[in-house]
Amino acid sequence: MLFSSITFMFTFLPCVILVYYISPKSIRNFILMLFSMIFYAWGEPKYIFVMLASILVGYGMGLLTDYYKKKDRDKAARLAMIISVFVNLGILFFFKYIGFFTENLNKIPGIELKVLGHALPLGISFYTFQILSYSVDVYRGKAKCQKNIINLAAYITLFPQLIAGPIVRYETVAGQLDKREESFDMFGDGVNRFVTGLGKKVLIANMCGEIFNNLSGLSASENTVVLSWICSIAFSLQIYFDFSGYSDMAIGLGKMFGFEFLENFDYPYISKSITEFWRRWHISLSTWFRDYVYIPLGGNRKGKGRTLLNIFIVWFLTGFWHGAEWNFIIWGLYYFVLLMLEKLFLLEWLKKAPGIISRLYSLFFINLGWVIFAYDKMPALKNAVLNMFGGSGLAFSNDLTIYYLISFGLFFVIAFVAATPLPKRLAAKLLNNKNEGVVTGLNAVFILCVLVLSTAFLASEAFNPFLYFRF
Amino acid sequence: MKNKILTLIFILYILFFAVGSLIARDRDFSDMENRELADMPKLSGKTLASGEFFEDFETYLSDQIICKDFLMKLKVSTNLALGQTKVEDVFFGDGGMLIQEYVNPYNQLGKNIGYINEFAEANPEFELTWLIAPNACLIYEDRLPDYAQCYNQNEVMAYIIGTASDNITVADCTRELMDAREEYIFYNTDHHWTMNGAYIGYGVLCEALSVDAFSKDMYNVTVASDEFLGTLYSSAPTFSQGEDSIILYENPAGQYKVEYMDTGEVSDSLYNYDNLDKKDKYTTYLDGNHAIMKITSNSANKEKLLVVKDSYAHCLLPLLADNFSEIYVVDLRYYHQSVSELARTEGIQRIVFINNLEFLSTDNNFLWLE
Structure with missing residues (x-):
């Protein structure tokens, strides 16, 4: 089920809130788990068993790890952890990557494997990474083993973060699973956050997506250089507002049920370098790779050559995590190259450069990165890049270009501003008012406007895609 | 708090x-x-x-x-407030006119011309006439929003005339509609032409058929409803859309019998006045879409005619009914039997196709034509 759907907003959400709050505290995790299963099974009924298998392995091996650790048998504890890691990565590999591997191996003469193709279980990349973090943290002693399977299952399946992140670490919510205080304060904050995310997704991301869809399908006779730039910018805006909107909705929903998740996006498009961008974009993923891949590989403590290799591995995997296609690998390695260049000398230059230059530099490369990300077929990707840089002989502009600028100029300006911290600062200023009535009134008007408009767009069955089927 | x-x-x-x-x-x-x-x-x-x-x-x-209707209007109004002038496939043109978008047609159009040509080659014994009407996007191109474009229907019309079989007489009513563009010939909220527009098409068709079109003076022309909101409004509803009028041309001396052979109903009027109270008031003309019908009239000309049409014909056929005493009308979207068979059985010599360019460019039911 998607958050941005009528089914979720007006059927699932009222039900889960009602049942959750009339239930005694002792069974609330169970209620959440139950509803999360329904949430997952909605549209993905078969694959719920794959997820349950993953959870069972994580749970069982967690108990074993804990048991052997207490007996000081480190090797056995380690083995239990490794089994969980292997089984879960194995499941991920089987469902997500086996098609890619067989297809590419078949290109080598003499190899003829049967290409296995199956639909990707929803959210598998997200929940697998959560189970891995649990298994490793129990082994490392950073987290206590969860003896209650319902609590562990509630953590893994928790519907706010189940299908599109953020990747919530077990250590973040371990305490909250056992004991948390729901309150009007948290619920109200949650409402603000959820509605903001809903607006980002339904009102901004979807319209950007529609523009991208229309423009990326233009024939060469209609397309222009300017339109191919508008197309790429529309995609950059779509993926930010879609993804960060989902994270906002997840964080907001978490708050409604008394959970505090960590932030996942921090205005990535105001970054002054690519290095900074990756500190602000999908934070839960980059920190995951840092803590569970980069550092275990030795990080930067094993010499320059090894550090370079470790960083390479991390970016290869980051790219590959986003989808089993070559363009995602290229996208990951593209960032490896950029980050290495920044590490070598660029970062020093950028620090001295005026803010506008370093920001434009960052946006240029981020945008180009999303072009690589957007096209999983190499000819289409090549074409898109050539179109942007005048390499395919397109006209610079035409009437259609001007029509797009007139039609979507104002919308783009709104989206640009919304991608910066300006609205938040403005809201803070307005809400700084001493008169509580004014503050409440303004906030309520905002919530209602966004809710009504989002409902209008959803009810009109306007373009409403889900971008994370590949993740 | x-x-x-x-x-x-x-x-x-x-x-x-x-x-x-x-x-x-x-x-x-x-x-x-x-x-x-x-x-x-x-x-x-x-x-x-x-x-x-x-x-x-x-x-x-x-x-x-x-509140679904309200929500849809709110959505479209939001698009408009942001400066967008196209919602779904509908342009918000000058003077409150909604204009359906028309895009490069050649994919389906080529096939459709092929089907009609094949029919013409296979059945040389019939006299074939093809009336083609352009859409509002051509006649009111100047009302499209600034810089908005539709595919050039003049070019498309020339292409059709150039590729249609020699066995077919093509009647193009673009010029005549253009000349009358100050009149109320296309709806503001619907993708059809009004009966005024159809009257112009009727004149062009009569010329191609070498029969005399009746003068406008012969008819009682009335506004049967001025509360019509058509299909384009349905796709892109707003809070403040001006409504259209349904115009009827009635021949006081005409006597008719309309047999809707798909449903078995029979009427003595070319218009279904009950539909004036419905939402889709365009169905007043010949009761909207039917697979096959037979219109009989007291026309002095006792010749029979077979018409293969889309819905642009619905408000033209009531005029043509005064020129032919018996007209069989089929719609290939619903009528999947042999058209040539029907003509032969009924002893019909002349077959008329009536189409508008948008339909001709997008519909995929011409493959039933045989």
Whole structure:
């Protein structure tokens, strides 16, 4: 089920809130788990068993790890952890990557494997990474083993973060699973956050997506250089507002049920370098790779050559995590190259450069990165890049270009501003008012406007895609 | 205090739509959107496992949500407020005119011309006439929003005339419509021409058929309704759309019998006046879409005619009925039997095709033509 759907907003959400709050505290995790299963099974009924298998392995091996650790048998504890890691990565590999591997191996003469193709279980990349973090943290002693399977299952399946992140670490919510205080304060904050995310997704991301869809399908006779730039910018805006909107909705929903998740996006498009961008974009993923891949590989403590290799591995995997296609690998390695260049000398230059230059530099490369990300077929990707840089002989502009600028100029300006911290600062200023009535009134008007408009767009069955089927 | 109120607002809001949509009786048909709405999907093991149930459920909910008409208008109005002048495939043109977008047609158009040419080659014994009407996007091109473009229908018309079989007489009424563009010949909210527009098409068709068109003076021309909101409005509804008029041309001396052979109904009028109270008032003309019908009249000319048409013909045929005493009318979208067979059985010599360019460029039912 998607958050941005009528089914979720007006059927699932009222039900889960009602049942959750009339239930005694002792069974609330169970209620959440139950509803999360329904949430997952909605549209993905078969694959719920794959997820349950993953959870069972994580749970069982967690108990074993804990048991052997207490007996000081480190090797056995380690083995239990490794089994969980292997089984879960194995499941991920089987469902997500086996098609890619067989297809590419078949290109080598003499190899003829049967290409296995199956639909990707929803959210598998997200929940697998959560189970891995649990298994490793129990082994490392950073987290206590969860003896209650319902609590562990509630953590893994928790519907706010189940299908599109953020990747919530077990250590973040371990305490909250056992004991948390729901309150009007948290619920109200949650409402603000959820509605903001809903607006980002339904009102901004979807319209950007529609523009991208229309423009990326233009024939060469209609397309222009300017339109191919508008197309790429529309995609950059779509993926930010879609993804960060989902994270906002997840964080907001978490708050409604008394959970505090960590932030996942921090205005990535105001970054002054690519290095900074990756500190602000999908934070839960980059920190995951840092803590569970980069550092275990030795990080930067094993010499320059090894550090370079470790960083390479991390970016290869980051790219590959986003989808089993070559363009995602290229996208990951593209960032490896950029980050290495920044590490070598660029970062020093950028620090001295005026803010506008370093920001434009960052946006240029981020945008180009999303072009690589957007096209999983190499000819289409090549074409898109050539179109942007005048390499395919397109006209610079035409009437259609001007029509797009007139039609979507104002919308783009709104989206640009919304991608910066300006609205938040403005809201803070307005809400700084001493008169509580004014503050409440303004906030309520905002919530209602966004809710009504989002409902209008959803009810009109306007373009409403889900971008994370590949993740 | 603030968060208590926010919580309350949010809960009340989602409950309003949840409970409201549940209590409100399901609608079968949306007048505003002019389409049937989804029913509650059937729950079964099969639809659950395939995921079909979940998709249908979302469609059902968004169709039956309370205040749906208001929400759709709000959505379109938001698009307009942002400066967008195209919603779905509808341009918001000058003077409150909604104009359907027309895009590069050659993919389907080429096939459709092929089917008609094949028919002409295979049946040389018939005298074939083809009336083709352009759409509002050509006649009122100047009313399109600034810099908005539709594919050039003049070019498309020339292409059709150039590729149509020599056995077919093509009648193009573009110039005549252009000359009359100050009159009310196309609807502001519907993709059809008005009966005024159809009268112009009728004149051009009569010339091609070498029969005399009747003068406008012969008819009682009346405005039967001025509350018509058509199909383009259904796709892109707003709060302040001006309404259209339904114009009827009635021949006081005419006597008619219309047999709707698909439903078995028979009427002595070319118009179904009951439909003036319905949402889609264009169905007043010959009761809208029918697979096959037979129009008989007291015309002095006793010749028979077979018409293969789209819905642009609905308001033209009542005029043509005065020129031919017996007209068979088929619509290939619903009539999948042999047209040539029908003509032979009924002893018909002349076959007329009546199409508009948008239909000719997008419809895929010409393959039934044989």
